[in-house]
Amino acid sequence: MTKCIIIVGGGYVGVQLAKALDDKAEVTLIEPHSHFVHAPAMIRAVVDPQVLDQALIPYDDLLKNGKVLRARAESIDAAGVTLEDGTEVLGDYIVVATGSNNAIPFKPATDSIKAFRADSARIHAMLEAAQSVAIVGAGAVGTELAGEIAHFMPDKKVTLISSEPSLFPTMPSKLGTALQAKLNDAGVTTIFGARAENLESTTEPYAGELQLSKGDSITADLIFPAIGSRATSTILETLPGITKGAANRVKTDPWLRPSDLPNVFAAGDVAESGDAMTIVAVSRQTPWLEKMLTSLINGKKVEDMAKYKPWGKAPFLVPLGPQKGSSYLVLFTAGDAITRLMKGKDLFVSKYRKMLNRT
């Protein structure tokens, strides 16, 4: 008999896995948004909102056999998933891929894509009117945002503030040094080893004054909080045997199971599997899950399957606008040309449009 697989969350894990299993099982993908939100392009959309037309991709054409259920999952048990309206969806295997939250305009604040577009347009207008911009947090999102603003709006005074001693201190130093030099050349002021003590909002940009832990203060017409993602793990919290890790993620066993329920799996940002919270990590987890679930459908047991191995040294690409950037590609650190070709130019928009069967 055909097995039923429920995937909760239509982000990078959900979309790729649902598509891969569409002709192998009865797939139900549960996702409240009408469109897939391609996160890397949301940074450029702050400076160029037209990017949203391509990078918000409807789910309508994703599956040929299975279905995308436009709904929010409320709870999970071994038998299936209960939706917010009380409907029960029954399944043999459940994959939880509810991802993570971030500030607007990087990720939607509600289930409405229309509201997300309006937020993005509002923040773009605030940015256009601003003369000075402060970005709090110099992870990939903050650093890329500084680069995008410097490229597309060179007249703005941009300050990037980090509590770390340098850019990307856990990566080979060549990467951070090169990126910092490119940002500084483009007119971005970088401040390291300073915490913003009075961040008024972690969920949306605002105008105001930042008190820094070093004692000084910065006034900016627009302050972007870019202090990292937090996993959306609420629906997993009540399962037996759950343990939380950093950033609200749930810990998984070597077969990506977060709880005592043997048929419930978790992947992507919500799962602390040993991987970083990146699409790059998802690109390794999803084929593994596809293979494992295909074997389960064919009668194998989870424990007979090879364990998932997290990606220790994964590639890391940081464009600074469409022309410049630097990338850690494991064997070497690449500069502008390769970063532009691999990511900066198109931000993988075509790849994900193709994945969702949109051209």
Ligand SMILES: Cc1cc2nc3c(=O)[nH]c(=O)nc-3n(C[C@H](O)[C@H](O)[C@H](O)COP(=O)(O)OP(=O)(O)OC[C@H]3O[C@@H](n4cnc5c(N)ncnc54)[C@H](O)[C@@H]3O)c2cc1C
């Ligand atoms: C601005 C930005 C830029 C980024 N750029 C890069 C990059 O260039 N390269 C890279 O490797 N990584 C990047 N990342 C990280 C990357 O976006 C995440 O690692 C990735 O989105 C994780 O995929 P996911 O499938 O786990 O979750 P997500 O993509 O977060 O998707 C989760 C989905 O689950 C849905 N959901 C949540 N709760 C429920 C529920 N209760 N019921 C049903 N559905 C639910 C959400 O609506 C969402 O669609 C970026 C992140 C941000 C914020």
